[in-house]
Amino acid sequence: METADMYISGVGSYIPGAVTVEDAVAAGRYSADEVELYGLASVAVAGDVPAPEMALRAARSALARSGRSPTELGLLLYVSTWHQGPEGWPPQAYVQRHLVGDGVLATQLRQGCNGMFAALELAVGRLRAAPGRPAALLVAADNYGTPLVDRWRMLPGAVAGDAGSALVLDTEPGFARLASVCTVSVSQAEEMHRCAEPLFPPGILEGRRVDFAAHNDEFRRRAVVEGDGTGVLVTLDERMAEVIDQALSEAGIKAGDVTRVACMNTSRDIAEQVCEIRLDIPASRSTWEFGRTIGHCGASDQFLALERLVRTGELGPGDHLLMFAYGPGVTISAAVVEVLESPVWARTRGGDA
Template sequence: MKTSDVLISGLGSFLPDRVPIGWAVDRKLIDRTAAEEYGITSVTVAGDIPAPEMAVRASRQALERAELDPAFLGLLLYVSVWYQGPHGWCPQYYVQRHTGAGQATAAEIRQGCMGMFSALELAAAHLMASPEHEAALLTSGDNFTSDLLQRWSFSPHFVMGDAGSAVVLSRRKGFARLKSVNAVTLPEYEAMHRGSEPLFPPGAGRSDKLDFGESKDRWLDGPDRDPAGPLKLVAAQDDIVSRTLEEAGITMDDVSRVAYANGSRERVEGRAMVPLGLPMSLSTWEQGRTVGHIGASDQLVALEQLLLSGELRRGDHFLMLGVGPGLNIACAVIEIMDDPHWSTARPVIAA
């Protein structure tokens, strides 16, 4: 979807303390060889901080940086990956209450780690639909400390970190522009992350740990495996990247940096940078390897960190690429229009 005058006016994040991967190796929570091959140095671990509370802290920072009264928000979208709190409870209203987001329409998006792309697409459409829709808050929070998941080894090439992130979209002002965002679903891969587990009773009522490695192996050896194998995934990603770049009015040569899901170096290079024809130096892997795969927050946190450090500046283009269970693939292009006032790279004007 080509967007029109959808601006980014604020970004925020909450990153808890980092735990070195060596700590997990010493406790045999992850195989030493795998840890060395992945290249991930540490992951963020929130302990007992609730996921929605991390989202609140990130949202407050994003709203403060946007210099926006939250009462003017028309939409609040909460993106979740893991369990958020009590069953039957809605985390988006917790964020709405604790940020003072007024009577904004609030909804939760549960779409795995590429859910922020869908939130961007939905929020952009909301803002473009009517001049009365002035701003939207998109936020995510996840705490993977759980007896139902082993964060250090639940999926090959990924180690889960905890975080909160937020972005404020505006029709009025901003330091960056969302130029295009697209997503595609390949439902024939749905069973890849389901494995042999029955649909009832729901997983929340079971004692088995989530193990994507096992479910993928079962899928590869079972009747649901797509005969096209990974070729369909590669073609779908190529198509959606080409479409997003075309709608944004740029080529791959104009891309300054690329953010992909925070996985191992092999995964980021093989699934993102090589297919894009770009060197790893343009990826955000060096930052991502210090926090782990922080759910739906990977790309937003990477964008914030690049702006804080001044590695993204006015005129640069930032490409976000994501993939999630389902199977979903998504892409977005953001143009940096100005150095945000909270960036350390912004020149100080003498009084």
């Protein structure tokens, strides 16, 4: 989707304190072999801070930095990958009550780890269709510190971190432009995140722990041993290349114009695959060094990186950030952000507006 008419006027984040992998190894939660294999350093752990509260804190920061008032918002999209609170309760209502107010369409997306990319695409359509409200607030948050998931073993090559992120998408010029955003699907790989688990009754209701790493391993084993899914694995690689090419083309740039790359916060291999193999640029341009300190924070990874890069001055006017993510389904997303100016909050001590 070409989005040259869409801007980013504010971003915000909430990242709790971190637990080091050394402490996790000492406690028997993580393997020393995995420390060596994946190179992760620490993971953000929120304790008993609820995900909706983290989302609210990030949203307050993003909205304040945008200069927008809640009455100028036409949409609130709340993105999550894990449970948010009492079953049947909508977490977006918490942010709406405490920040945005009732004059905004608010809803939740459960698109997985690339849910914020889907939120961007939906928000673009909404803002173009309803021009009376010039901005949309997108938030994401997760707290994985619950009994039915082990953050240290939940995902292949990753540790699940807790965080909240937020972004204000704007129809009027902001500090950055959303140059493009796009998503492709490989639905024949939908088993990757449920392999060998029945659809009913839902596992969470029977107390089955969530283990995407085991599902992924079983899916790939079947693909290789039984020979019924090898083509799907090839297709995933092809669609990854396709969506990155599409995002770059719609943004009007080439791979060599990319200043930084924000992938999901997993092992170094993913960053190297995207940067060095696909884009032919140094992996040092990725945000992996930052990501390895906070863990894979659900749908927030790339947007936490964007906020940090701008706040620290690592992205400046004229720079381009390529963002990339996978989600269950399987869906693969990419987006390009062009920084237009250094915002006031990035030039202020503490990073506040």
